[in-house]
Amino acid sequence: MTSVLQAQALGKRYGKRWALRECTIDIPAGHVVGLVGPNGAGKTTLLKLAGGQLEPTTGDITVLGGRPGSTHAQLAKVGFVAQDTPVYAGFSIAEHLRLGARLNPGWDAVIARERIARLGLDPARRAGKLSGGQRAQLALTLGLAKRPELLILDEPVASLDPLARREFMQGLTEATAEHKLSVVLSSHLVSDLEKVCDYLIVLVDSRVRMAGKVDQLLATHHRLTGPRRDPDRLPADQHVISAGHTDRQSTIVVRTDAPIHAPAWTVSRLSLEDLVLAYMDKPAENRRAAVEVQR
Numbered sequence: 043m044t045s046v047l048q049a050q051a052l053g054k055r056y057g058k059r060w061a062l063r064e065c066t067i068d069i070p071a072g073h074v075v076g077l078v079g080p081n082g083a084g085k086t087t088l089l090k091l092a093g094g095q096l097e098p099t100t101g102d103i104t105v106l107g108g109r110p111g112s113t114h115a116q117l118a119k120v121g122f123v124a125q126d127t128p129v130y131a132g133f134s135i136a137e138h139l140r141l142g143a144r145l146n147p148g149w150d151a152v153i154a155r156e157r158i159a160r161l162g163l164d165p166a167r168r169a170g171k172l173s174g175g176q177r178a179q180l181a182l183t184l185g186l187a188k189r190p191e192l193l194i195l196d197e198p199v200a201s202l203d204p205l206a207r208r209e210f211m212q213g214l215t216e217a218t219a220e221h222k223l224s225v226v227l228s229s230h231l232v233s234d235l236e237k238v239c240d241y242l243i244v245l246v247d248s249r250v251r252m253a254g255k256v257d258q259l260l261a262t263h264h265r266l267t268g269p270r271r272d273p274d275r276l277p278a279d280q281h282v283i284s285a286g287h288t289d290r291q292s293t294i295v296v297r298t299d300a301p302i303h304a305p306a307w308t309v310s311r312l313s314l315e316d317l318v319l320a321y322m323d324k325p326a327e328n329r330r331a332a333v334e335v336q337r
Protein backbone atom coordinates (compact mmCIF):
# COMPACT_ATOMS: atom_id res chain seq x y z
CA MET A 43 0.00 0.00 0.00
CA THR A 44 1.24 3.53 -0.75
CA SER A 45 2.52 5.60 2.11
CA VAL A 46 1.12 8.98 2.84
CA LEU A 47 3.91 9.97 5.19
CA GLN A 48 7.27 8.32 5.73
CA ALA A 49 9.85 9.63 8.14
CA GLN A 50 13.25 8.16 8.81
CA ALA A 51 15.21 9.33 11.88
CA LEU A 52 13.53 12.70 11.38
CA GLY A 53 14.60 15.46 13.75
CA LYS A 54 14.09 19.19 14.17
CA ARG A 55 16.11 21.35 16.52
CA TYR A 56 15.54 24.98 17.46
CA GLY A 57 18.89 26.23 18.73
CA LYS A 58 20.00 23.64 21.26
CA ARG A 59 16.52 22.31 21.89
CA TRP A 60 15.13 19.32 20.00
CA ALA A 61 11.45 19.78 19.12
CA LEU A 62 11.35 16.39 17.40
CA ARG A 63 13.91 13.62 17.34
CA GLU A 64 14.46 10.13 15.96
CA CYS A 65 11.02 10.07 14.40
CA THR A 66 10.58 6.99 12.21
CA ILE A 67 7.06 6.32 10.99
CA ASP A 68 5.37 4.95 7.88
CA ILE A 69 1.69 5.80 7.56
CA PRO A 70 -0.29 4.01 4.83
CA ALA A 71 -2.64 6.13 2.70
CA GLY A 72 -6.39 6.19 3.32
CA HIS A 73 -6.36 6.73 7.07
CA VAL A 74 -7.53 9.43 9.40
CA VAL A 75 -4.50 9.74 11.64
CA GLY A 76 -4.75 11.26 15.10
CA LEU A 77 -1.61 12.90 16.46
CA VAL A 78 -1.69 13.34 20.21
CA GLY A 79 0.72 14.29 22.95
CA PRO A 80 1.24 16.80 25.74
CA ASN A 81 1.85 20.51 25.10
CA GLY A 82 5.26 21.04 23.53
CA ALA A 83 5.63 17.37 22.51
CA GLY A 84 6.44 18.25 18.89
CA LYS A 85 3.10 17.77 17.12
CA THR A 86 3.06 21.11 15.28
CA THR A 87 6.71 20.61 14.40
CA LEU A 88 5.99 17.23 12.79
CA LEU A 89 2.97 18.63 10.91
CA LYS A 90 4.97 21.61 9.62
CA LEU A 91 7.76 19.30 8.46
CA ALA A 92 5.11 17.29 6.57
CA GLY A 93 3.62 20.46 5.10
CA GLY A 94 7.01 21.75 3.98
CA GLN A 95 6.95 24.85 6.22
CA LEU A 96 9.97 23.56 8.14
CA GLU A 97 13.16 21.87 6.99
CA PRO A 98 14.44 18.87 8.97
CA THR A 99 17.62 19.22 11.01
CA THR A 100 18.28 15.48 10.65
CA GLY A 101 16.75 12.54 8.81
CA ASP A 102 14.26 12.41 5.95
CA ILE A 103 10.58 12.93 5.39
CA THR A 104 8.53 11.98 2.33
CA VAL A 105 4.88 12.91 1.83
CA LEU A 106 2.90 11.09 -0.88
CA GLY A 107 6.21 10.00 -2.35
CA GLY A 108 7.70 13.52 -2.65
CA ARG A 109 9.68 16.02 -0.61
CA PRO A 110 7.27 18.29 1.28
CA GLY A 111 6.68 21.65 -0.41
CA SER A 112 9.24 20.93 -3.13
CA THR A 113 7.11 21.45 -6.27
CA HIS A 114 3.77 22.96 -7.33
CA ALA A 115 2.43 19.44 -7.87
CA GLN A 116 3.49 18.46 -4.36
CA LEU A 117 1.90 21.59 -2.87
CA ALA A 118 -1.35 20.86 -4.74
CA LYS A 119 -1.56 17.39 -3.21
CA VAL A 120 -1.37 18.59 0.40
CA GLY A 121 -3.81 20.83 2.27
CA PHE A 122 -2.60 22.41 5.49
CA VAL A 123 -4.73 24.16 8.07
CA ALA A 124 -2.49 25.71 10.71
CA GLN A 125 -3.29 25.90 14.42
CA ASP A 126 -4.15 29.62 14.31
CA THR A 127 -6.38 29.07 11.19
CA PRO A 128 -4.94 32.01 9.26
CA VAL A 129 -7.36 33.90 7.02
CA TYR A 130 -7.17 37.38 5.51
CA ALA A 131 -9.04 39.71 7.84
CA GLY A 132 -9.87 42.25 5.11
CA PHE A 133 -11.19 39.67 2.64
CA SER A 134 -14.78 38.49 2.59
CA ILE A 135 -15.64 34.78 2.67
CA ALA A 136 -16.55 34.93 -1.03
CA GLU A 137 -13.16 36.52 -1.79
CA HIS A 138 -11.42 33.70 0.09
CA LEU A 139 -13.27 31.18 -2.06
CA ARG A 140 -12.34 33.05 -5.26
CA LEU A 141 -8.70 33.17 -4.14
CA GLY A 142 -8.83 29.45 -3.36
CA ALA A 143 -10.17 28.76 -6.87
CA ARG A 144 -7.41 30.84 -8.44
CA LEU A 145 -4.57 29.25 -6.43
CA ASN A 146 -5.62 25.61 -6.48
CA PRO A 147 -5.88 23.60 -9.70
CA GLY A 148 -8.19 20.97 -8.21
CA TRP A 149 -10.54 23.48 -6.50
CA ASP A 150 -14.06 22.17 -5.85
CA ALA A 151 -16.32 25.24 -5.85
CA VAL A 152 -19.43 23.19 -5.04
CA ILE A 153 -17.96 21.75 -1.84
CA ALA A 154 -16.83 25.23 -0.79
CA ARG A 155 -20.18 26.96 -1.48
CA GLU A 156 -22.28 24.19 0.06
CA ARG A 157 -20.19 24.03 3.21
CA ILE A 158 -20.33 27.80 3.76
CA ALA A 159 -24.12 27.73 3.20
CA ARG A 160 -24.55 24.79 5.59
CA LEU A 161 -22.61 26.68 8.25
CA GLY A 162 -24.99 29.63 7.82
CA LEU A 163 -22.15 32.02 7.01
CA ASP A 164 -22.81 35.07 4.85
CA PRO A 165 -20.33 35.00 1.93
CA ALA A 166 -20.17 38.82 2.01
CA ARG A 167 -18.92 38.87 5.60
CA ARG A 168 -15.30 39.88 6.15
CA ALA A 169 -13.09 37.23 7.78
CA GLY A 170 -11.91 39.78 10.36
CA LYS A 171 -15.48 40.02 11.68
CA LEU A 172 -15.93 36.24 12.15
CA SER A 173 -15.67 34.52 15.53
CA GLY A 174 -12.68 32.27 16.20
CA GLY A 175 -14.75 29.16 15.51
CA GLN A 176 -16.20 30.63 12.31
CA ARG A 177 -12.69 31.53 11.12
CA ALA A 178 -11.62 27.95 11.80
CA GLN A 179 -14.59 26.69 9.77
CA LEU A 180 -13.62 28.97 6.87
CA ALA A 181 -10.03 27.72 6.96
CA LEU A 182 -11.24 24.12 7.05
CA THR A 183 -13.55 24.76 4.11
CA LEU A 184 -10.62 26.12 2.10
CA GLY A 185 -8.60 23.03 3.03
CA LEU A 186 -11.35 20.59 2.00
CA ALA A 187 -12.28 22.43 -1.24
CA LYS A 188 -8.70 22.26 -2.41
CA ARG A 189 -9.40 18.52 -2.75
CA PRO A 190 -5.96 17.47 -1.55
CA GLU A 191 -4.79 13.87 -1.28
CA LEU A 192 -3.58 14.62 2.22
CA LEU A 193 -5.18 17.12 4.56
CA ILE A 194 -3.06 18.17 7.54
CA LEU A 195 -4.96 19.82 10.37
CA ASP A 196 -3.26 21.26 13.44
CA GLU A 197 -5.81 21.26 16.26
CA PRO A 198 -8.70 21.97 13.90
CA VAL A 199 -11.54 21.62 16.38
CA ALA A 200 -10.08 23.40 19.40
CA SER A 201 -12.19 26.52 18.91
CA LEU A 202 -15.37 24.82 17.65
CA ASP A 203 -18.48 24.31 19.76
CA PRO A 204 -19.47 20.67 20.44
CA LEU A 205 -22.07 20.56 17.67
CA ALA A 206 -19.68 22.10 15.13
CA ARG A 207 -16.98 19.64 16.26
CA ARG A 208 -19.25 16.70 15.63
CA GLU A 209 -20.34 18.10 12.26
CA PHE A 210 -16.74 18.67 11.26
CA MET A 211 -15.59 15.21 12.32
CA GLN A 212 -18.49 13.61 10.42
CA GLY A 213 -17.60 15.72 7.37
CA LEU A 214 -14.03 14.49 7.56
CA THR A 215 -15.10 10.85 7.70
CA GLU A 216 -17.36 11.36 4.65
CA ALA A 217 -14.65 13.21 2.72
CA THR A 218 -12.12 10.43 3.36
CA ALA A 219 -14.58 7.82 2.12
CA GLU A 220 -15.75 9.78 -0.95
CA HIS A 221 -12.56 11.42 -2.15
CA LYS A 222 -9.84 8.96 -1.11
CA LEU A 223 -8.54 11.62 1.24
CA SER A 224 -5.95 10.89 3.90
CA VAL A 225 -5.98 13.09 6.98
CA VAL A 226 -3.46 13.76 9.73
CA LEU A 227 -4.87 15.84 12.56
CA SER A 228 -3.55 16.81 15.94
CA SER A 229 -5.84 17.29 18.88
CA HIS A 230 -5.93 17.14 22.64
CA LEU A 231 -9.53 15.94 22.49
CA VAL A 232 -9.00 12.19 22.37
CA SER A 233 -12.72 11.53 22.73
CA ASP A 234 -13.23 13.34 19.40
CA LEU A 235 -10.34 11.50 17.76
CA GLU A 236 -11.78 8.19 18.95
CA LYS A 237 -14.81 8.74 16.71
CA VAL A 238 -12.90 9.32 13.47
CA CYS A 239 -9.29 8.17 13.68
CA ASP A 240 -8.28 4.70 12.58
CA TYR A 241 -4.57 5.35 13.06
CA LEU A 242 -2.87 6.96 16.04
CA ILE A 243 0.50 8.52 16.80
CA VAL A 244 1.47 9.47 20.34
CA LEU A 245 4.33 11.95 20.69
CA VAL A 246 5.91 12.53 24.09
CA ASP A 247 9.00 14.65 24.81
CA SER A 248 9.79 15.10 21.10
CA ARG A 249 9.71 11.36 20.39
CA VAL A 250 7.18 8.98 18.89
CA ARG A 251 6.11 6.73 21.74
CA MET A 252 3.52 4.79 19.81
CA ALA A 253 2.09 4.61 16.31
CA GLY A 254 -0.27 2.15 14.71
CA LYS A 255 -3.74 1.21 13.54
CA VAL A 256 -6.29 1.87 16.25
CA ASP A 257 -7.99 -1.54 16.03
CA GLN A 258 -4.64 -3.34 16.35
CA LEU A 259 -3.58 -1.11 19.23
CA LEU A 260 -6.81 -1.72 21.11
CA ALA A 261 -6.56 -5.48 20.49
CA THR A 262 -3.00 -5.74 21.82
CA HIS A 263 -3.19 -3.52 24.90
CA HIS A 264 -4.77 -4.63 28.17
CA ARG A 265 -5.21 -3.35 31.69
CA LEU A 266 -4.28 -5.81 34.41
CA THR A 267 -5.63 -5.16 37.87
CA GLY A 268 -4.78 -7.32 40.87
CA PRO A 269 -2.81 -7.80 44.07
CA ARG A 270 0.24 -5.56 44.21
CA ARG A 271 3.21 -6.93 42.35
CA ASP A 272 6.39 -5.87 40.65
CA PRO A 273 5.79 -5.30 36.91
CA ASP A 274 9.29 -6.70 36.23
CA ARG A 275 7.93 -10.11 37.16
CA LEU A 276 5.38 -10.22 34.37
CA PRO A 277 6.00 -12.63 31.46
CA ALA A 278 8.63 -11.36 29.03
CA ASP A 279 6.14 -10.97 26.15
CA GLN A 280 4.07 -8.49 28.16
CA HIS A 281 5.59 -5.06 27.62
CA VAL A 282 4.72 -2.72 30.45
CA ILE A 283 3.44 0.61 29.19
CA SER A 284 2.45 2.11 32.52
CA ALA A 285 2.09 0.93 36.07
CA GLY A 286 0.33 2.38 39.08
CA HIS A 287 0.20 0.97 42.60
CA THR A 288 -1.65 1.42 45.84
CA ASP A 289 -0.57 -0.38 49.03
CA ARG A 290 -2.38 -3.54 48.03
CA GLN A 291 -3.24 -3.27 44.36
CA SER A 292 -1.41 -2.79 41.06
CA THR A 293 -2.89 -1.53 37.81
CA ILE A 294 -0.63 -2.22 34.86
CA VAL A 295 -1.14 -1.49 31.19
CA VAL A 296 0.65 -4.02 29.00
CA ARG A 297 1.07 -4.63 25.31
CA THR A 298 1.19 -8.22 24.12
CA ASP A 299 0.27 -10.18 21.04
CA ALA A 300 -0.28 -13.33 23.10
CA PRO A 301 -3.38 -14.25 25.11
CA ILE A 302 -3.07 -13.39 28.79
CA HIS A 303 -3.36 -16.29 31.24
CA ALA A 304 -3.31 -14.64 34.63
CA PRO A 305 -5.85 -16.04 37.10
CA ALA A 306 -4.82 -13.56 39.79
CA TRP A 307 -5.50 -10.54 37.58
CA THR A 308 -8.61 -8.93 36.22
CA VAL A 309 -7.90 -8.26 32.55
CA SER A 310 -9.83 -5.47 30.81
CA ARG A 311 -9.76 -3.71 27.47
CA LEU A 312 -8.74 -0.07 27.19
CA SER A 313 -10.52 2.83 25.56
CA LEU A 314 -8.43 4.90 23.16
CA GLU A 315 -8.21 7.62 25.79
CA ASP A 316 -6.89 5.13 28.40
CA LEU A 317 -4.34 3.94 25.86
CA VAL A 318 -3.15 7.46 25.08
CA LEU A 319 -2.92 8.35 28.76
CA ALA A 320 -0.91 5.19 29.47
CA TYR A 321 1.64 6.19 26.84
CA MET A 322 1.70 9.79 28.03
CA ASP A 323 2.47 8.61 31.57
CA LYS A 324 5.85 9.87 32.74
CA PRO A 325 8.61 7.62 31.33
CA ALA A 326 10.31 7.49 34.75
CA GLU A 327 7.28 5.64 36.07
CA ASN A 328 7.27 3.17 33.22
CA ARG A 329 9.16 -0.01 33.90
CA ARG A 330 10.48 -1.76 30.79
CA ALA A 331 8.62 0.90 28.83
CA ALA A 332 8.00 -0.01 25.23
CA VAL A 333 8.11 2.15 22.15
CA GLU A 334 5.49 0.68 19.89
CA VAL A 335 5.54 1.54 16.23
CA GLN A 336 3.66 -0.61 13.79
CA ARG A 337 2.54 -0.09 10.23
Ligand SMILES: Nc1ncnc2c1ncn2[C@@H]1O[C@H](COP(=O)(O)OP(=O)(O)OP(=O)(O)O)[C@@H](O)[C@H]1O
Pocket residue numbers: 056060061062079080081082083084085086087088
Ligand atom coordinates in the same frame (compact mmCIF):
# COMPACT_ATOMS: atom_id res chain seq x y z
N1 LIG B 1 9.91 28.66 16.42
C1 LIG B 1 10.37 28.03 17.50
N2 LIG B 1 11.50 28.43 18.10
C2 LIG B 1 11.99 27.79 19.19
N3 LIG B 1 11.39 26.73 19.78
C3 LIG B 1 10.24 26.30 19.24
C4 LIG B 1 9.67 26.91 18.08
N4 LIG B 1 8.52 26.26 17.77
C5 LIG B 1 8.38 25.28 18.69
N5 LIG B 1 9.42 25.30 19.57
C6 LIG B 1 9.62 24.37 20.68
O1 LIG B 1 9.60 23.06 20.17
C7 LIG B 1 8.89 22.18 21.05
C8 LIG B 1 7.76 21.50 20.30
O2 LIG B 1 6.79 22.49 19.94
P1 LIG B 1 5.49 22.15 19.11
O3 LIG B 1 4.80 23.44 18.83
O4 LIG B 1 5.85 21.28 17.98
O5 LIG B 1 4.67 21.29 20.20
P2 LIG B 1 3.13 20.81 20.18
O6 LIG B 1 3.15 19.37 20.54
O7 LIG B 1 2.48 21.20 18.91
O8 LIG B 1 2.54 21.66 21.39
P3 LIG B 1 1.04 22.19 21.69
O9 LIG B 1 0.21 20.98 22.02
O10 LIG B 1 1.24 23.04 22.90
O11 LIG B 1 0.55 22.94 20.49
C9 LIG B 1 8.45 23.02 22.24
O12 LIG B 1 9.38 22.85 23.26
C10 LIG B 1 8.49 24.43 21.70
O13 LIG B 1 8.79 25.34 22.74
